[in-house]
Amino acid sequence: MGSNGTAIDLSTKYCGIKYPNPFVLASAPPTAYGSMIKRAFSLGWGGAVVKTLKPDDMEIVDVTPRFTTLKSNSGENIGFENMELVTKRPLSVWLKEIGEIKEEYPERVLIASMMADVRRESWQRLAKAAEEAGADALELNLSCPHGMPEKGIGAAVGQKPELTRMITSWVKDVARIPVIVKLTPNVTDIEPIAEAALEGGADGVAAINTVESMMGVDLDTLVPLPSVGGFSGYGGYSGSAVKPIGLRVVSQLAKTSLLPISGIGGISSWEHAVEYMLLGASNVQICTAVMLKGYGIINDLLKGLENYLVRKGFNSTQELIGLSLPRIIAHSDLDRSNLLKAEVKQEWCINCGLCVTVCQDAGYGAIAFSSNKTLVIDQEKCDGCSLCTHVCRRKALVMVPNEC
Numbered sequence: 001m002g003s004n005g006t007a008i009d010l011s012t013k014y015c016g017i018k019y020p021n022p023f024v025l026a027s028a029p030p031t032a033y034g035s036m037i038k039r040a041f042s043l044g045w046g047g048a049v050v051k052t053l054k055p056d057d058m059e060i061v062d063v064t065p066r067f068t069t070l071k072s073n074s075g076e077n078i079g080f081e082n083m084e085l086v087t088k089r090p091l092s093v094w095l096k097e098i099g100e101i102k103e104e105y106p107e108r109v110l111i112a113s114m115m116a117d118v119r120r121e122s123w124q125r126l127a128k129a130a131e132e133a134g135a136d137a138l139e140l141n142l143s144c145p146h147g148m149p150e151k152g153i154g155a156a157v158g159q160k161p162e163l164t165r166m167i168t169s170w171v172k173d174v175a176r177i178p179v180i181v182k183l184t185p186n187v188t189d190i191e192p193i194a195e196a197a198l199e200g201g202a203d204g205v206a207a208i209n210t211v212e213s214m215m216g217v218d219l220d221t222l223v224p225l226p227s228v229g230g231f232s233g234y235g236g237y238s239g240s241a242v243k244p245i246g247l248r249v250v251s252q253l254a255k256t257s258l259l260p261i262s263g264i265g266g267i268s269s270w271e272h273a274v275e276y277m278l279l280g281a282s283n284v285q286i287c288t289a290v291m292l293k294g295y296g297i298i299n300d301l302l303k304g305l306e307n308y309l310v311r312k313g314f315n316s317t318q319e320l321i322g323l324s325l326p327r328i329i330a331h332s333d334l335d336r337s338n339l340l341k342a343e344v345k346q347e348w349c350i351n352c353g354l355c356v357t358v359c360q361d362a363g364y365g366a367i368a369f370s371s372n373k374t375l376v377i378d379q380e381k382c383d384g385c386s387l388c389t390h391v392c393r394r395k396a397l398v399m400v401p402n403e404c
């Protein structure tokens with residue numbers, strides 16, 4: 001129950017469309033077939049963006065392998081790089097499946113992602129076909145950072161305001177359903193691109209697509225990763241590692257653009273989804289977490305969100321949107337009077353000495369061992385940077401108000 005005594009309302013509205021819950025599968029392998037989307041809907045996903053559609057005369061041949069990952073010391077995949085292209089499946093097959101999905105799940109939101117060469121007819125043909133097939137909205141993929149830009153499409157379009165404006169307006173000329181522009185983070189400034197989407201008539205923006213990346217190099221073969229027959233190329237980075245970039249872009253858009261936002265990038269838990277909504281997203285899209293753990297994560301997402309809303313006294317998901325935005329201010333306006341200092345909780349410290357090392361080598365030389373091997377912090381020297389609290393795995397260092 002919400003604070004007003006009624007059941008918690010998990011639904012949200014984005015571009016005038018009601019989503020039963022804010023969790024949407026992003027355009028990617030988890031939405032590669034209609035049968036997969038139906039299975040995801042049966043498990044509770046609120047919406048799905050189909051794997052990007054393309055004109056039939058655009059040939060798509062994927063490389064293998066096309067994925068590589070960044071692992072944490074404990075072996076968890078914390079970053080994911082892909083060099084995958086758009087759908088390889090014929091448009092007619094997709095159109096039939098879009099109709100079938102909507103017939104079976106009329107209340108779930110189905111969005112047709114699309115990408116075409118830079119010709120009015122190509123975009124308009126795709127848009128009209130997807131709309132007639134029953135899609136609830138169109139998402140223009142102006143943001144894929146690999147493969148497609150070499151052909152002058154994908155991020156090559158979304159990095160230029162004039163092309164973004166032009167293609168959006170072509171689609172708006174024929175579409176009656178909402179048109180969403182999916183933005184690339186691979187730009188110096190996101191604002192002119194969002195502005196161009198608005199001028200082109202877009203109803204909403206989605207951000208972010210993947211971050212252009214180079215995962216690493218095999219030190220035995222000297223080939224960059226992933227090796228595709230002994231060579232590699234730049235890919236698109238996603239998963240946990242890109243969440244801070246996604247949150248930055250979404251909050252900048254929310255502060256500067258009039259368009260509603262679908263938040264994407266590194267979301268794998270309900271907490272991440274709430275963060276995106278607090279920073280201005282009306283719904284969230286998820287790809288990599290599903291690729292690594294499957295559709296079943298929806299159970300924890302739904303339960304976690306509902307419990308959070310109850311615990312915080314909210315009645316609906318929609319109440320979260322943008323609540324944290326006023327807390328983002330200019331760096332020059334941040335408080336400089338409330339100095340914090342590091343303090344050690346001796347009962348948690350195991351004397352590993354890492355905080356001493358980093359404070360000496362990258363801090364202010366404020367932490368040392370006393371003669372009886374306990375940590376002491378020189379409050380005069382401590383500058384309050386907080387580095388020690390981040391390297392301590394035991395949480396033995398905390399920041400406290402300066403008592404001087």
Ligand SMILES: Cc1cc2nc3c(=O)[nH]c(=O)nc-3n(C[C@H](O)[C@H](O)[C@H](O)COP(=O)(O)O)c2cc1C
Nearest residue numbers: 026027028052082208209238239265266286287288
């Ligand atoms: C393997 C893979 C394929 C993708 N294919 C598409 C695509 O066809 N169209 C698109 O708009 N985005 C595509 N994306 C990008 C995702 O939709 C999403 O924007 C990005 O992965 C960030 O979200 P995440 O961190 O939840 O994965 C793809 C991502 C991955 C990992």
